[in-house]
Amino acid sequence: MSKEYLLKVKNLSCERNYKIIFNKLSFNLYPRNIVFIDGNNGSGKTTLLLCVSNILTYSGEVLIKKGIDNFGYVGHRNGLYDTQTVDSFLYFWKNIFNYKKSYQAIIEYFNLNKFIDVPVSSLSFGQKKKLSFARLIMMKSKIWLLDEPLSGLDKKTKKIILKLIQEHLSLGGGALATSHERISYFDKNKVTRVKID
Amino acid sequence: MIKLFFLFLLKDFKNYLLDSNKSWFAISFFLLCLLIFPLTYGSSVDLLKKTAIASIWICALFSNLISLESLFKEDYQNGVLLQYRINNIPFFIIVMTKCISHWVFTSLPIIFFSPIFLIFLSGSSNDAMGLFFSLLFGTPLFSLVGMPIAALTLGASARGPLLIFLSIPFFLPIIIFGVLGVNSFNNGSYSEYYLLCAILSISIVILPYITIKILWESLK
Numbered sequence: 001m002s003k004e005y006l007l008k009v010k011n012l013s014c015e016r017n018y019k020i021i022f023n024k025l026s027f028n029l030y031p032r033n034i035v036f037i038d039g040n041n042g043s044g045k046t047t048l049l050l051c052v053s054n055i056l057t058y059s060g061e062v063l064i065k066k067g068i069d070n071f072g073y074v075g076h077r078n079g080l081y082d083t084q085t086v087d088s089f090l091y092f093w094k095n096i097f098n099y100k101k102s103y104q105a106i107i108e109y110f111n112l113n114k115f116i117d118v119p120v121s122s123l124s125f126g127q128k129k130k131l132s133f134a135r136l137i138m139m140k141s142k143i144w145l146l147d148e149p150l151s152g153l154d155k156k157t158k159k160i161i162l163k164l165i166q167e168h169l170s171l172g173g174g175a176l177a178t179s180h181e182r183i184s185y186f187d188k189n190k191v192t193r194v195k196i197d
Numbered sequence: 198m199i200k201l202f203f204l205f206l207l208k209d210f211k212n213y214l215l216d217s218n219k220s221w222f223a224i225s226f227f228l229l230c231l232l233i234f235p236l237t238y239g240s241s242v243d244l245l246k247k248t249a250i251a252s253i254w255i256c257a258l259f260s261n262l263i264s265l266e267s268l269f270k271e272d273y274q275n276g277v278l279l280q281y282r283i284n285n286i287p288f289f290i291i292v293m294t295k296c297i298s299h300w301v302f303t304s305l306p307i308i309f310f311s312p313i314f315l316i317f318l319s320g321s322s323n324d325a326m327g328l329f330f331s332l333l334f335g336t337p338l339f340s341l342v343g344m345p346i347a348a349l350t351l352g353a354s355a356r357g358p359l360l361i362f363l364s365i366p367f368f369l370p371i372i373i374f375g376v377l378g379v380n381s382f383n384n385g386s387y388s389e390y391y392l393l394c395a396i397l398s399i400s401i402v403i404l405p406y407i408t409i410k411i412l413w414e415s416l417k
Contacts, residue, residue, distance in 0.1 A: 053283045055279070055282060055283065055416055055417065056417055057417070069285060070283070070284050070285050071283050071284075073279070073280065073283045073284075075276055075279065076276075077274070077275055077276025077279070078275065078276060079275060079276040079277045079279065079280040080275060080277070081208075081212060081271065081275065081277065082216075082271075082275070083211070083212055083215040083216050084208075084211075084212075088211070092204065092208055095200070095204050096201065096204065096284075096286065097284075135280075139284065145283075
């Protein structure tokens with residue numbers, strides 16, 4: 001029986017500056033599943049995410065389930081303005097994504113109540129990461145592209161982020177994540193591992 | 198779409214107001230440049246009077262050049278531009294709101310206070326109206342023409358000098374028509390103004406699209 005995929009990557013190859021980054025990668029991302037991209041530094045994990053999101057040019061096929069028109073992306077650079085406060089940041093993205101609910105629940109989930117009027121420039125690395133995940137929630141995208149989502153975070157924050165990803169998967173979403181660490185938080189049957197050399 | 202436009206415009210205005218490097222720096226630089234002319238001419242008031250309009254235009258050009266560098270820099274470096282691209286947010290809105298806010302915070306104060314600057318440089322008060330309109334039609338071109346160049350130099354290491362060297366040849370016709378326009382304004386000839394308006398109309402249509410293409414390429 002063939003399952004309906006969220007994302008199908010077939011023979012994906014990418015070349016940058018006359019150098020082959022990866023060659024003929026194939027994998028499928030199904031609802032409630034997570035695909036981990038393993039590889040050393042500089043092996044092209046971020047490049048793969050950017051190819052999937054159609055930012056970089058590639059050869060091969062990237063098929064996305066009909067009806068999905070955007071990706072949720074969390075990368076190395078958090079995509080935050082230093083001058084914005086936590087509140088103005090959330091208000092801005094809530095309006096962009098037409099997020100109907102109040103973002104108060106998101107603030108509480110990430111324990112950011114105390115920092116609501118604090119400018120982003122004064123936040124720690126982990127708090128900035130939490131904010132970029134807060135934006136991801138408001139985006140309501142089925143497919144999440146996560147570039148090293150846990151790197152540089154403490155145990156408590158890692159747990160919050162992993163729980164959030166688990167909730168996203170349980171709602172029928174999928175995630176494509178790169179990570180140095182071997183994460184064993186998710187159900188083994190729901191995890192696919194793709195190795196880039 | 199309109200809601201999105203105003204949302205981005207408000208965000209950019211706030212960003213300019215809160216980031217002192219962006220707006221106040223350009224205006225301060227303009228005032229500082231302006232101060233140099235009377236100091237260097239000394240007692241030659243006649244010379245100062247003759248060059249008053251050109252001096253104001255040159256100062257406006259320099260303050261625009263200074264602030265152009267930061268037009269897309271922050272968005273590019275902190276990854277917001279990539280977020281916009283991945284989430285299919287129309288880049289036309291992003292580019293236009295950036296251009297408007299850049300003009301509002303670097304050129305609009307200069308336009309409004311240009312009669313005062315003219316008096317400061319011993320210029321003729323008859324030229325005040327002409328200068329006001331020449332700046333009004335000319336300075337948006339600084340922002341519009343500078344936009345694709347600012348996008349083009351995003352990844353470059355020596356961004357500042359490169360931006361200045363690439364921009365000045367494109368800014369020269371604007372300055373020439375702007376200064377000539379003021380001189381002929383009192384004689385009832387408005388040809389330079391028409392020309393500036395024509396360039397402005399074409400630039401508003403074409404340059405944002407060129408900027409969008411360059412920004413997309415810069416993300417690759």
